[in-house]
Amino acid sequence: MQTVVLHNTLTHREEPIVPIDAAGRRVLFYSCGPTVYDDAHVGNFRSFLNADILRRTLELVGYTVRHVMNITDVGHMTDDANADGAGEDKMAVAGRRLLEAKKAGTLPDGVSLDPRDPLAIADFYAARFLEDARTLGLKVAIDLLADPTCMPRPTRCIPQMIELAKRLIDRGHAYVARDGVVYFDVGSFPAYGRLSGNTLAALREGAGERIQAEHQAFKRGAADFMLWKPDASHLLKWDSPWGAGYPGWHLECSAMAAEFLGQEIDIHSGGEDNIFPHHECEIAQSCCGFGQATFARTWFHTRHLVVEGQKMSKSKGNFFTVRDVMARGVTPAALRLELVRMHYRTNANFTWQGLKDCQRQIDRWARAHAALVPHARTCPGKPSAPAGPFETALGEFTLALCDDLNVARAVAAINSVVASSPDGASATHCARRELQAIQSMDSVLGVLDRNTSQQPADDRLAAQVAELIARRAAARAAKEWGESDRVRDELSALGVQIKDGPEGTTWTRQ
RNA sequence: GGCCGAGUACCCAAGUGGCCUAAGGGGACGGAUUGCAAAUCCGUUAUUCGUGGGUUCAAAUCCCACCUCGGCCUCCA
Incomplete structure (x- = not known):
């Protein structure tokens, strides 16, 4: 099997993927997915699609990938930056927004939901997310149709989270503070900070930013973060040994990765903003809770997307949802390629011109593919024929992806032969193998099947x-x-x- | 303040010591085609890789300095 080399955020190096699986065939992969209090935007999808490209690359070279991506439907506060669960539940904010939309009559037709019911809101946006994800070919969302465990939701895993919090208390890594909140004791985990470089010392020196005095009163350490917050007034709450309340926002991933993949996993992905504090805290919880040195062997982080050169963020409001882009007649194929063609560790720039560039390339591949199909049917096979241009390109394509997901080089490999073999009708190679080669390449890029505009018919x-x-x-x-x-x-x-x-x-x- | 990246043609972008007078795509320009266009096809388009030094027979690639830009450390992938 070809070795896939990937940059590991944890070690700051490119390293070969070596699965935990003794047979070396199965890869356990956890991805941080969306929080469903609004439609996902193109930046969210860059991260999810890069995870998808990684997964498909692993499959291309022969691995079986068990890929799990969470859909977060609880536990995020508008102000939980301070790690203490302040602010307002995002689901409540989304509910107010939906309530206004309902009053204004701007809710899409056929949508009937109670804006005061946070789970209904989450379901509403989760369904829309899955629709977008499948449109763009996110394989894990397609898997979900057959396997209900591959996209878990925290609200359905509360017992596992409570269990993990208990383990952490039992093992001396967490404590119930005087305010009744369960905190993780960061001081008990010396490796804290290894992933992000935000060591305890560095955090203390960074005075003033995220560590604020008013939140420190009950904690042992400044960086200690919440595992469970008893709060009977909260919109969503569950019974626990520490009173009715809700889980801390890092706990879900540790609990669900363990539940659906195992206590130690091969690869964990997310957007770069997850590195700290989210993934740092996950490592602390999983390693301390399950008593092991390693949680995820490889950490894979996609850098943020900018739009026409401008940083995009929800608070700025300069972001496009997948649906916004589709409404302009862009094909899912073009959007998918635009979001993954630039290396995942650079800040990609999303542009309308870029979408056009992608569309032209895809159209040319589609023509080459279509030209090959009739030849492959009638071609007797020529099994001994030398490798044709697409077979040769597939070699370079695979090599490029195995080299830290070099999508640009992989794309170039296709382009350089598409021009030279316009009809695929060469007498010297086997059209059937050529067709298989181009389809193998598309099994990673995933564009040929979704090269049709989703624009509603007028x-x-x-x-x-x-x-x-x-x-x-x-x-x-x-x-x-x-x-x-x-x-x-x-x-x-x-x-x-x-x-x-x-x-x-x-x-x-x- | 801490951490991490990046600067290659008009734009996106590959290339990390010789195969580089620098891949691929877009654009532009020229040609074929077309009633004219669009689309399509063919061709042309960087002796040069942020700046200044250095190492080497050899550098876009290694080292040093400087400049510029971006991201994360807070919501957000």
């Missing part, structure tokens, strides 16, 4: 365009070029672009 526009095209065809037949061009301008004014092909005129929305 029947009125379609009828209008059909009529104009017919008028133009008549004018052209009569060689009335002035009239023909006028009609084309009219179509253009409608935002419609036409293409004259051998089978007649086709059109697309601009």
